[in-house]
Structures are given as C-alpha cells and as structure tokens.
Amino acid sequence: MFERASDEAKEIIRNLNYKNKDVRRLIEEITL
Amino acid sequence: MNRFEKVQKNVEEIIKKSPLEFDLIHSRKVLYWLLKLKPDSDEILKIAAIAHDIERGITGITEITHLKSYGDIKNFKKQHAKRSANFTIGLLEKYNYSKREILRLKKLIENHEEGGDEETNILTDADSIAYFDYIIMLTLVIKKVVRKEQGKKLNLCLREHLMKQRK
Numbered sequence: 052m053f054e055r056a057s058d059e060a061k062e063i064i065r066n067l068n069y070k071n072k073d074v075r076r077l078i079e080e081i082t083l
Numbered sequence: 084m085n086r087f088e089k090v091q092k093n094v095e096e097i098i099k100k101s102p103l104e105f106d107l108i109h110s111r112k113v114l115y116w117l118l119k120l121k122p123d124s125d126e127i128l129k130i131a132a133i134a135h136d137i138e139r140g141i142t143g144i145t146e147i148t149h150l151k152s153y154g155d156i157k158n159f160k161k162q163h164a165k166r167s168a169n170f171t172i173g174l175l176e177k178y179n180y181s182k183r184e185i186l187r188l189k190k191l192i193e194n195h196e197e198g199g200d201e202e203t204n205i206l207t208d209a210d211s212i213a214y215f216d217y218i219i220m221l222t223l224v225i226k227k228v229v230r231k232e233q234g235k236k237l238n239l240c241l242r243e244h245l246m247k248q249r250k
Contacts, residue, residue: 052214055198060120060208064215 086178087126093174094133097140102148105217106139112213113206121205127184130171131191131206138166160196168192 053064084092098106110133117124117132124132139145144166146159153159168189175185191203198207 052211055196055207056211057204057208060212063116063212067212067216067219 087129090130090174090178091133094130094137094171097137097170099140100143101136101139102143102145103139105221106136109136109213109217110134112216113209116212116216117205117209120209121202124205127180127188128191128202128206130175131188131195132209134171134174135164135167135192135195135206135210137170138163141170142166164193164196167195 053061056064095107095110098110101107113132113135114129117128121128144163146156150156150159153162171192172185172189175188180188190199191206194203195206195210198204
C-alpha cells in the first residue's frame, strides 16, 4: 500500500495528522 | 439527484454488505483524496474511486478468508480488481454510460492495485492515501475510546497489520 504510492502520495501519507505524537510514531514505523 | 449521485447511492448500498466494515468509509475517503489530487476528476474517475472494491459487497471474498485459494497476494488482488470492474460495468450499463466510458472504467478498476497510466496512478494514490488515512483515524479513535492497556494491544495489532501491508 505504501510502497506502490507515488512520491507525492507518500509525502501526503507522512503528513497525515503528523502533529499527534502517536500518529507520528506510527507513520514513522510505516514509512521508514 | 444527478446520474453520478444515483450510481454512488447504488454502489454504497452494495458496499454496505461487505464483510469489511471499513469499506464504506474507504470508498468515500478514496473519492475525497481523488478530488484533492485531481479536483477536475470526471464522472468515470469518480465512479472508479467509489466502486474499485465493490466486489466485497457482492462476493464477500476477502484476503483474510480466501487468500490461500489464490496462491499469492498478487493473483488475489488481480482477480479482486477484475471482479470489481465487471460488477461496476454492470451498473454503468444500467445507467446508460457509453461503451467508451465503460471501457475506460474497466481499465481504471482492473489496474487500481498496480497503477499504469497517469489517471490510473492517481486512483492508486488516492486508494493508498485513503487506506492510511483510515488507519490513522482509527488509531486516534482507539486511543480515545478504549482503556490504555487495550489501546496498546490494538496498536500493536495495527502495526503488525501495517507492516504486512507495506508492499
């Protein structure tokens, strides 16, 4: 789901609710 | 109610029967993200966005229950996309869409898992973003509605699920 996304879409995913620390941690795990 | 709204109502009635409860929200979120990525998306692209997983509302086939019988995930997703395209074509015929529009919708839905040309890639991106948007929303909801310990367990399950979905 993540790997197939374009660079633009990956950036959007990384920024979804990024201010929330739990979400930030979750997104970092997904996208690393 | 215009033609697209009628199709959407029809699609949503079917999707509500999916064994995956998030499918209705996912359908709406893919449309939302499609319009963010391409605000001038036309009717066919919008229908592809809302209906790309429609088969689960008809067949009830999911990765969780049927993956083994397809051999591998790639084949499973290919067959899922084909079935969704065929069911949506049936709907478009009912609403008198042209043959050209139907062929374009077929291409979009059949390839929504892998992408391909420019407009299919936009659909694939909207699908990917909508998936993570939902997971993240769910994480926030879990945090609010369940006790801390239960939340930790659920977050762990979500993380395991996400790691499997990375590709």
